Amino acid sequence: MTAEKQTNLARQAQLAQLTQQLQPHFLFNALNTVSSLIHTDPDAADILLTRLATLLRAGTDASQRPEQSLAEELALLRAYADIMVQRFADRVEISWEVDATAQDCRVPTLGLQPLLENCFRHVVERRSALTHIAIRIRRGVSRVQIELEDDGDLQRLPERRGVGLGNLERRL
Known part of the structure; x- marks a missing residue:
């Protein structure tokens, strides 16, 4: 088996795990x-069932499409965000600042979802106060800068990365 085939198989296994x-x-x-x-x-x-179907379809297709345009990835992220905002309606507010010129940049499929999931898991789910989440995406000269920020307590962050962030780090 060639090194390229092994790399592709490992990538598919990581996406399946994700x-x-x-x-x-x-x-x-x-x-x-x-x-x-x-x-x-x-x-x-x-609407939520449609969003859920979008995410599940992307999840099943991810091993065949390890990366996609930022525009496609943002559609998945918005589907996830819509479901979670409905679930925690009075406890979360999300603002989106997306540079339109970044839409064609290539990013890992389902690469942004674990970042937003962590905001919900480690902040929104743990407190009753309103949580503000900001999603900011800017295109630079040679890269795209993606920031997901919440107003949670930094002291409460886990000491090590979980499966989602570890998997994303390896994919990047």
Whole structure:
């Protein structure tokens, strides 16, 4: 087996691990959120199901598309954000500052989602106060700068990276 084939197989395994990590916990919570909306706000439930389908489709296609345009990645991130904002409606506010000239930059598929997931997991879920999350993306001369920032307590961050961030770091 060639080194290139081994690298591709390793990349596919990492992407498979990422999509499996996304699915059980997130899927359970997303479906519960949709279930709670079905009778009170069917239109919102329908929108969330569409967002969930978008994410699941991307997760199953990720091993075949290890990278995509920032525009496509942002569509996935917005789908994830919409589901999570609905789930934590009164506890989170997200602002988006995206440089339109960065839309065609190539980024890892589902590369931004673990960053936003960490904001929810380590800040939003742990406190009852409103959490502000800022997503800022700027295009520089030779790179794109992506920042996800929340107003959580820095003292509460985990000491080591979990599966999502570790996987993303290896992919980058």
